[in-house]
Amino acid sequence: MFETLTAPEADKIIRLMALFAADPRPEKIDLGVGVYRNSQGQTPIMAAVKEAERQIWNAQQSKSYISLAGDKAYLEAVEDLLFTTRGAKAAIATPGGTGALRQCFEALKYLRAGLTVWLPEPTWPNHASILHYLGLQVQTYRFRDEATGGLDHAGMMADLAQVAEGDAVVIHGCCHNPTGIEPSAQVWRDIALTLAKAKALPVIDMAYLGFGNGIEADLTGLRLIAAECPELLVGFSASKSFGLYRDRVGAVLAQCAGPETQTQMQGLLTWLNRQNYAFPPDHGARVVQVILDDPDLRAMWETELTTMRAEINANRQGFADALRAHQMATLADQIAAQRGMFSLLGLSVEQVRRLRENSAIYIVEDSRANLAAMTPMSSRIVAQAISALAKEDQSA
Numbered sequence: 001m002f003e004t005l006t007a008p009e010a011d012k013i014i015r016l017m018a019l020f021a022a023d024p025r026p027e028k029i030d031l032g033v034g035v036y037r038n039s040q041g042q043t044p045i046m047a048a049v050k051e052a053e054r055q056i057w058n059a060q061q062s063k064s065y066i067s068l069a070g071d072k073a074y075l076e077a078v079e080d081l082l083f084t085t086r087g088a089k090a091a092i093a094t095p096g097g098t099g100a101l102r103q104c105f106e107a108l109k110y111l112r113a114g115l116t117v118w119l120p121e122p123t124w125p126n127h128a129s130i131l132h133y134l135g136l137q138v139q140t141y142r143f144r145d146e147a148t149g150g151l152d153h154a155g156m157m158a159d160l161a162q163v164a165e166g167d168a169v170v171i172h173g174c175c176h177n178p179t180g181i182e183p184s185a186q187v188w189r190d191i192a193l194t195l196a197k198a199k200a201l202p203v204i205d206m207a208y209l210g211f212g213n214g215i216e217a218d219l220t221g222l223r224l225i226a227a228e229c230p231e232l233l234v235g236f237s238a239s240k241s242f243g244l245y246r247d248r249v250g251a252v253l254a255q256c257a258g259p260e261t262q263t264q265m266q267g268l269l270t271w272l273n274r275q276n277y278a279f280p281p282d283h284g285a286r287v288v289q290v291i292l293d294d295p296d297l298r299a300m301w302e303t304e305l306t307t308m309r310a311e312i313n314a315n316r317q318g319f320a321d322a323l324r325a326h327q328m329a330t331l332a333d334q335i336a337a338q339r340g341m342f343s344l345l346g347l348s349v350e351q352v353r354r355l356r357e358n359s360a361i362y363i364v365e366d367s368r369a370n371l372a373a374m375t376p377m378s379s380r381i382v383a384q385a386i387s388a389l390a391k392e393d394q395s396a
């Protein structure tokens with residue numbers, strides 16, 4: 001039976017992880033998958049998480065099921081973290097941010113037949129992959145201006161204005177993956193008004209909260225959109241913001257127009273949990289809830305998140321300085337102005353391959369580099385290697 005099987009190709013991030021793991025060179029540098037690493041190259045467990053786990057270990061008396069939708073206290077804590085008011089919302093806990101997006105996309109199939117889902121160009125590869133897997137129609141809207149490396153504001157607004165009523169539009173809530181482009185508050189306002197005018201359904205992917213300019217600042221877009229659009233879906237991930245990657249902690253929150261649609265949406269999302277994995281995992285979600293609901297643990301978490309953000313931004317500045325030292329001021333300025341884990345380095349697939357093969361530097365083939373895994377040493381090595389690539393290409 002199995003001899004007829006052809007495995008689907010893994011996406012470019014997963015392929016790169018396998019290549020990196022197989023590389024025996026000790027000097028190899030991993031700037032691929034989006035994982036934060038400190039200057040010692042470690043991804044430590046946050047102290048707030050350790051303390052919450054200790055408390056849970058002491059207090060928890062049962063591992064029996066909680067509820068198909070997930071723990072209510074966790075879902076309310078996430079709602080209070082993201083939104084300024086409670087209001088009519090449906091919510092489910094999910095395994096990680098990808099689980100949340102998968103449930104959002106599945107829910108779309110029940111909203112309107114033939115609906116189109118709009119993705120920014122470029123975007124995280126798994127968005128399109130899951131949508132195609134589910135048989136949903138996909139279109140792209142312009143986001144990055146190739147010429148400047150910044151936001152294509154006019155192109156984005158023109159494309160979003162074309163969205164048909166009821167179509168879904170995926171928005172990166174902050175720290176756009178892979179570009180690092182962060183819309184200003186004024187641009188977020190334009191986006192919110194354009195989506196509302198088109199009567200589109202925003203699907204906000206919120207995976208890097210606190211990694212850009214701080215928790216409140218990183219929620220600017222979500223909150224402006226939530227104020228303008230009566231209905232929206234949020235796919236929340238705690239992987240990065242709480243460092244809970246492998247514990248798979250996520251949630252879907254659906255802002256609904258009123259209590260009746262809230263009841264129906266809650267029923268749909270809960271039923272989707274049952275279809276896909278039944279009861280969502282609880283341990284990591286409980287860790288998040290304990291942290292958010294305890295003022296001391298919350299303060300501890302916010303301090304640790306602030307430290308991570310400061311390090312990532314220092315990595316950006318350090319890398320930008322290293323690029324300037326090699327006369328790459330334009331790229332340096334872009335990188336210094338961008339936010340979150342990622343930036344595109346503007347290299348071709350072929351150049352990315354040479355970087356990997358000749359210098360053991362691993363970035364994704366679209367030239368996305370994970371700046372949250374850089375160190376002062378690796379930023380100098382990468383800047384030097386990119387400069388050498390450009391020189392080789394000029395003399396060829």
Ligand code: LMR
Nearest residue numbers: 013032033034035124177
């Ligand atoms: C990434 O973009 O590298 C992260 O979101 C991890 C993943 O699952 O791809």
